[in-house]
Amino acid sequence: MTTExxxxxxxxxxxxxxxxxxxxxxxxxxxxxxQQASFNFERIHAMGFCVDMIPLIKRIYHDKEDQIxxxxxxxxxxxxxxxxxxxxxxxxxxxxxxxxxxxxxEPGMIQSIKIGLMGPLCGVGxxxxxxxxxxxxxxxxxxxxxxxxWLGPAIFFVGFNIVRLALLWYLLVFGYRRGLLxxxxxxxxxxxxxxxxxxxxxxxxxGVLVTKWTTINIPLVVSRTAGKxxxxxxxxxxxMPGLPALGLTLLTMWLLKKKVNPIWLIFGMFGLGIxxxxxxxxx
Amino acid sequence: MSVLQIILIFFWSSIVGAxxxxxxxxxxxxxxxxxxxxxxxxxxxxxxxxGGTLELIALGWxxxxxxxxxxxxxxxxxxxxxxxxxxxxxxxxxxxxxxxxIAGQVLTVIARSVTIIFQHAGDRQAEKGNFRGIYALHFxxxxxxxxxxxxxxxLVAIFISPTAVRSVLDxxxxxxxxxxxxxxxxxVVVGYAMVLNMMSVKYLMPFFFAGFILGGYLDxxxxxxxxxGLIVAIVYVQLNPKFxxxxxxxxxxxxxxxxxxxxxxxxxDDELDD
Numbered sequence: 020m021t022t023e024x025x026x027x028x029x030x031x032x033x034x035x036x037x038x039x040x041x042x043x044x045x046x047x048x049x050x051x052x053x054q055q056a057s058f059n060f061e062r063i064h065a066m067g068f069c070v071d072m073i074p075l076i077k078r079i080y081h082d083k084e085d086q087i088x089x090x091x092x093x094x095x096x097x098x099x100x101x102x103x104x105x106x107x108x109x110x111x112x113x114x115x116x117x118x119x120x121x122x123x124x125e126p127g128m129i130q131s132i133k134i135g136l137m138g139p140l141c142g143v144g145x146x147x148x149x150x151x152x153x154x155x156x157x158x159x160x161x162x163x164x165x166x167x168x169w170l171g172p173a174i175f176f177v178g179f180n181i182v183r184l185a186l187l188w189y190l191l192v193f194g195y196r197r198g199l200l201x202x203x204x205x206x207x208x209x210x211x212x213x214x215x216x217x218x219x220x221x222x223x224x225x226g227v228l229v230t231k232w233t234t235i236n237i238p239l240v241v242s243r244t245a246g247k248x249x250x251x252x253x254x255x256x257x258x259m260p261g262l263p264a265l266g267l268t269l270l271t272m273w274l275l276k277k278k279v280n281p282i283w284l285i286f287g288m289f290g291l292g293i294x295x296x297x298x299x300x301x302x
Numbered sequence: 303m304s305v306l307q308i309i310l311i312f313f314w315s316s317i318v319g320a321x322x323x324x325x326x327x328x329x330x331x332x333x334x335x336x337x338x339x340x341x342x343x344x345x346x347x348x349x350x351x352x353g354g355t356l357e358l359i360a361l362g363w364x365x366x367x368x369x370x371x372x373x374x375x376x377x378x379x380x381x382x383x384x385x386x387x388x389x390x391x392x393x394x395x396x397x398x399x400x401x402x403x404i405a406g407q408v409l410t411v412i413a414r415s416v417t418i419i420f421q422h423a424g425d426r427q428a429e430k431g432n433f434r435g436i437y438a439l440h441f442x443x444x445x446x447x448x449x450x451x452x453x454x455x456x457l458v459a460i461f462i463s464p465t466a467v468r469s470v471l472d473x474x475x476x477x478x479x480x481x482x483x484x485x486x487x488x489x490v491v492v493g494y495a496m497v498l499n500m501m502s503v504k505y506l507m508p509f510f511f512a513g514f515i516l517g518g519y520l521d522x523x524x525x526x527x528x529x530x531g532l533i534v535a536i537v538y539v540q541l542n543p544k545f546x547x548x549x550x551x552x553x554x555x556x557x558x559x560x561x562x563x564x565x566x567x568x569x570x571d572d573e574l575d576d
């Protein structure tokens with residue numbers, strides 16, 4: 020196993036070769052797919068992070084007491100968008116590795132770097148995964164699924180997981196190789212750029228979805244000329260297609276910000292639909 | 303329902319429950335959960351259509367940090383069973399799914415509190431340096447989450463009476479079912495609004511309105527819209543003075559050679575002096 024050493028950039032402060040093999044990182048990668056298995060409200064992913072670290076701790080430390088200390092170190096509160104836990108595990112492993120090599124790395128420093136990475140990674144992970152990648156793939160899949168096509172669920176499942184697995188693996192290796200230097204990378208423009216880019220893409224596609232995949236028809240007759248009825252919907256469509264959908268979306272956003280439970284909003288819309296159908300102003 | 307089907311429902315709903323806490327493989331999303339449940343029950347296409355409809359509604363259901371959203375897992379598995387075995391329409395399936403999503407949310411909160419016990423047991427194994435003990439506890443906690451969905455789902459699968467479901471739902475008057483069909487056309491905005499609120503950065507909202515206006519007039523596939531959005535995002539990041547040195551006098555091409563993936567070292571970091 021030890022033949023396949025991951026080489027690090029030689030001109031860096033972590034100039035010695037790392038102890039971890041590709042096999043160790045692969046084990047950690049497989050385990051990190053189950054990052055949230057023991058999710059709990061007290062310490063969120065604490066045990067998940069510890070489990071990710073186990074194959075790495077086993078390789079780095081041979082003294083039982085050192086292993087126990089490392090395990091306890093990584094049973095602390097941890098939370099990050101699950102697809103982006105790789106870089107934190109990688110950097111932490113690099114630090115543990117350096118510590119065993121006699122570098123001046125205190126346990127407190129490992130903790131604070133872990134916590135320091137969580138914030139920015141959540142900041143990019145949540146809009147990237149939950150605001151952009153998943154809604155876009157889910158909407159794409161759902162529109163195909165509405166026609167009964169197998170492609171819908173398939174595109175969603177395969178597409179999402181390819182991106183997720185690639186992020187998990189490459190960022191883990193990247194984090195371990197770069198070690199502390201990753202902090203310089205993240206401190207630069209990379210994360211804010213990625214976050215803003217993902218947000219622009221997500222917002223743009225949401226705008227398209229609001230007008231294209233929302234159906235509101237208001238068949239109220241406004242005027243009748245030469246036997247041809249003009250409905251309120253016709254007038255609204257002439258102004259700009261999708262205006263009622265936009266209004267309803269903005270209203271819902273406002274209500275959600277006022278902490279109204281989304282489920283009640285959905286029930287309210289059922290009520291509106293039934294009322295509208297009964298009185299004839301919605302069809 | 304045959305015994306084999308009930309066993310398969312148990313296994314699949316366990317995977318859905320596990321997926322719901324992991325949030326990795328996405329087996330808990332309606333698009334996947336309803337499809338496979340439908341397949342087990344012999345009506346895959348109904349499952350796919352119900353999954354697609356529910357997916358659009360659940361688009362914004364996401365767990366950020368420790369906050370819990372409505373539960374798509376239980377809503378998907380049980381509503382698919384009720385629609386297929388009870389012979390109901392997809393629109394009625396949606397109406398059934400929503401109360402289930404609330405029930406599932408309550409169960410999730412309970413399950414994620416129960417796993418605190420596993421966390422503390424994990425501490426004791428760490429004290430002993432017992433790697434296997436930690437693995438075992440980590441994955442046992444996952445089993446709790448799996449059973450959270452598979453127990454209620456399997457109970458419904460065993461005790462469901464098609465005639466009872468039918469008689470209850472068929473008793474709904476036409477105005478209610480018609481109104482629900484109308485509502486299912488615009489209920490999706492709740493999902494959109496949840497995503498938008500999560501992304502909400504006021505100064506980027508023009509991109510939302512741009513998508514809205516263009517989408518109203520142009521007839522492109524969703525994939526093309528995604529590509530358009532990506533291009534807009536890349537150009538925005540490239541041209542944004544926040545992310546590049548003040549090189550206004552240079553031709554546009556010079557600013558364009560800063561791809562998003564570039565490492566921080568290639569750019570001057572102290573650019574915000576304009």
